Amino acid sequence: MPPTAPGRPPRLILLNGAPGVGKSTLARLLAEDRPLTLALDVDQLKHSLGGWEEDAAVSGQRARELALALIDVQLEAGKDVVLGQYLARTAFPEQLDAVAARAGAEFREFLLAVDERTLAARLAARVAEPETPEQAVNARLVGPDDAERLLASLDAMRAARPDMQSVDARGGLEETADAVRALLEGHTERR
Known part of the structure; x- marks a missing residue:
């Protein structure tokens, strides 16, 4: 299959950052840059699993497995993937890197950085008025008082x-x- 743009392999773009920084929204916006780019939200996958709250850890793991399968299919078709996900451990990014390598795709990781005050304000706004069902669920788990801990994990x-x-x-x-676009265009080789 041809790559997404002449002379460029498909890309897997990971947008990491604390809850509330805009990862999913940014992923959807960046996906609009190229036809058939997949904006993938692992939380949506998890919340789509029946009874996911009964064992959130197992549901989260299953959602990541499903995400890896979707990413594999998309990259093999020569199409980009933009994934927004809060990740404080290295296992999933390592799996993403491996999937991209198998497909001959470029893997790029970005950390959406904010300061503690900004993050606390965004989390408070999300608790007060969640914009999606996933935000409403996550707002029960993470609030403004968690800002310092989240940033330390990142x-x-x-x-x-x-x-x-x-x-x-x-x-x-x-x-x-x-x-993000400027950084993507400034680097086109696989690391």
Whole structure:
């Protein structure tokens, strides 16, 4: 199958960051840049599993397995994938890297970075008025008081994944999207 653009292999783009920074919304926006790009939301997959709340850990693992299968099919077809997911452990990014490598795709990781005050404000807004069913569920699990802990977990992730590029996500969605686009266009080789 031909790649998504002449001379470029398909891309798997991981947008990591704390809950509430706009990962899923940004993934959908970036997916609009190229026809048939998949904006994948693992939380939506998890919440689509019947009885997922009975064992959230098992449901989360199953959702990631399903996500990997979808990503594999999409990349093999020569199409891009943009995935927004909060990840504080390295296992899933390592699996994503392996899926991309098997498909001859480029794997790019971005950390949507915000400060504690900004994150706490965004989490408070999401608790008050969730925009999606997934946000409503997550708002029960994570609130403004968790901002410091979430950011610390991402600092540890950044240390463990040195190729992950940070993007200032304190501004508006378009500004953040433009920053990610600029980084994507500035680097086209697989690492």
